[in-house]
Amino acid sequence: MVYPPGMESFGVDVSGGYRLPRPEALMTEFLLLKPAAPEQLPRDVRGFTGRSAELVRLDALADGAIALLTGPAGIGKTALAVRWGHRAAERFPDGQLFVNLRGFDHVVPPMEPAEALRRLLTALGVPTRRVPAGLDERAALYRAEMADRRALVVLDNAGVATQVRPLLAAARNCVTVVTCRNQLTGLIVREGAQPAEVPPLAPAEAAQLLGHRLGPDRVAGETLAVADMIDRCARLPLALSLAAARAAGRPRRPLADLVGEIGAPTGCGHPHADVRAVFAWSYRALSATAARLFRMLGRHPAHDLTATATAGMAGLTVGQATVLLAELARAGLLSEFAPGRYSCHDLLRTYAAELASTRPTLSSGTA
Known part of the structure; x- marks a missing residue:
């Protein structure tokens, strides 16, 4: 066999035989293949204010703790969790994971724990072929992957305790923050979650x-x-x-x-x-076309809107979709959580769906 020049530096016997690669070559391969620490937190909220007492309470969480942020929709639970996650990023060098569990979404059902685990495992670098089919097996692999990590896990918009329980890493160096509109008593009693009600702003x-x-x-x-x-x-x-x-x-x-x-x-x-x-x-302040697009979003299940996806959904060009998404974001009806990627708050999506049930869709020519 003929080897390319320089292969001897990787421990290959170019004379025709084979021997194991040198240890430093194996380490180089490991470092090249090791996935980077996941950084899944959404963009920090522009103009975040207040919440000093709640941030101090989160700062005081011990390793391995589970924090449960509760309060009505629109109160700012997710913004608080994301702000603290960015603020405490140095504490979690092995990554920050984020999953929207869609516990109160009216368009699509809540995310099943098995699907949430698949997403978490993929973010941790587990190849798709290695992700088990069963819930228990996925949960076991997730716990193993998280065992030696110092990471933050934000489980956003949970609906019930059974949706959250399989996603708890049980790792001594990890912190989990759960946001929910309800008081998940079972999570407090069985898992020792520390509840914190998020009040309206002063x-x-x-x-x-x-x-x-x-x-x-x-x-x-x-x-x-x-x-x-x-x-x-x-x-x-x-x-x-x-x-x-x-x-x-x-x-x-x-x-x-x-x-x-x-x-x-x-x-x-x-x-x-x-x-x-x-x-x-x-x-009421939107242009007619933007208003029609907003109503359509009330029936659209995606939580990660891009100009390309919106164009396909609404029959627009990508350029038209880009302009309309920007208009909705300027009006505060969408949030740009990453460059070119938008999400719609559950309350606003519900309002859009109510409008859509009584008003024309985007294909109509009237506002």
Whole structure:
């Protein structure tokens, strides 16, 4: 057999025989094949404010801990988990894993634990052919892969404890953060999860969020209007972000006029009733084509929207889809969690689906 020049440096006997590669050659191959530490956290939230007490509590988590962040939709649980994950990244040199379990998605069913494990194992570098078929076997392999890692695992938007339990690494150097709208009592009792309810932003924190998005001068100049906007948004970060996006697009309009367009709070005591008015206010400001695309997203199961995928779904060119996705993102109705990749909050997707059930689809020519 004829060998290429230089093969002797890898331990190959070029005289015709064979011998094992040298140890340093094996190490080089191992390092080349070893996957990089996964970095799956979404982009940090722009203008994140407040949550100092919650961040301190997360900082204090011991290795091996399970944190359970609870609260209603739109309260900012995911943003808090992602912010802390980026802040604590140096603590987890072996990676940060992230899975959206879709526990409350109205379009597609919640993610099965077996599928979540497949995604986690793939992110850890396990070849597809090595991923077992059964749930128990996948869970066992996942625990083995995580055993010697110092990593963070964020299990976002969980629905029930049984959806989460197989995904717990049980590794002494890992930390798991679970977000859920419900109090998963079984996870607290059996697995020792540490619950932390995420409250609405304090009024000062909500004002800080608006100031970051709109500029301190604009906020300082209309104190009463800012307080009114915060009240109409029920101090929910999602609604505040939508209101700020709308106000930023109309820099010459007084905030008091914009707040008047939202309408008065319902007074029913449920924050989401008032938030829907903010949704409608933002939706009405869209161009007709963007509004039709937003309604279509209410029936679209994807949580990772790109211009190419949107173009295929909506019968648009990639260029048209790029423009419309950017418009929806500017309005706060989509989040660009990575360059060119968008997601839609569950509450907004539900609102879009409600609109779609009573309004024309994208194929129609009317808004």
